[in-house]
Amino acid sequence: MSLPLPQTVSGDSASERLQNLGLELPDLPGNAYFVHHRAVDSSIHISGQLPYREGALLGQGVVGRDVELETAKELARHAALNCLAAAVQAVGDLDRVRIVQMLVFVASTPDFGEQSQVANAASELLIEVLGENGRHARTAIGAAGLPLNTPVEIQMICTAV
Numbered sequence: 001m002s003l004p005l006p007q008t009v010s011g012d013s014a015s016e017r018l019q020n021l022g023l024e025l026p027d028l029p030g031n032a033y034f035v036h037h038r039a040v041d042s043s044i045h046i047s048g049q050l051p052y053r054e055g056a057l058l059g060q061g062v063v064g065r066d067v068e069l070e071t072a073k074e075l076a077r078h079a080a081l082n083c084l085a086a087a088v089q090a091v092g093d094l095d096r097v098r099i100v101q102m103l104v105f106v107a108s109t110p111d112f113g114e115q116s117q118v119a120n121a122a123s124e125l126l127i128e129v130l131g132e133n134g135r136h137a138r139t140a141i142g143a144a145g146l147p148l149n150t151p152v153e154i155q156m157i158c159t160a161v
Contacts, residue, residue, distance in 0.1 A: 026052070099134055
């Protein structure tokens with residue numbers, strides 16, 4: 001059985017597709033303890049991003065107990081959007097970003113078992129915006145807890161094309 005693949009949203013550029021989704025890349029504030037991205041040879045390592053919007057964390061709690069699956073998926077999409085913002089900081093243009101690997105952490109109950117569904121929402125956003133450059137290797141991991149009691153954190157490796 002083959003699953004339907006997410007479709008790229010209409011638009012000539014990744015920036016236009018992002019806009020057609022009604023989204024924009026956020027500004028990522030600096031941090032005294034870490035950088036949002038670090039280039040090593042041709043790879044760009046994106047620090048773990050939380051689902052922040054305009055300086056506010058969009059959700060807290062544990063998926064499967066305090067947070068519903070659909071809410072966790074939306075939070076994952078926003079964390080992925082923040083990762084894209086860090087990638088653009090590194091390469092200068094959304095059309096130059098290619099996602100290599102994504103690691104999705106989901107604060108969840110031991111019996112939740114649907115971490116991959118949460119991660120699928122972030123993967124879908126990347127493919128909608130970047131097309132083939134958004135397809136990636138991926139791992140989804142359940143965690144007992146994440147920083148600031150956030151339900152989702154996403155880390156990426158990307159490269160410039």
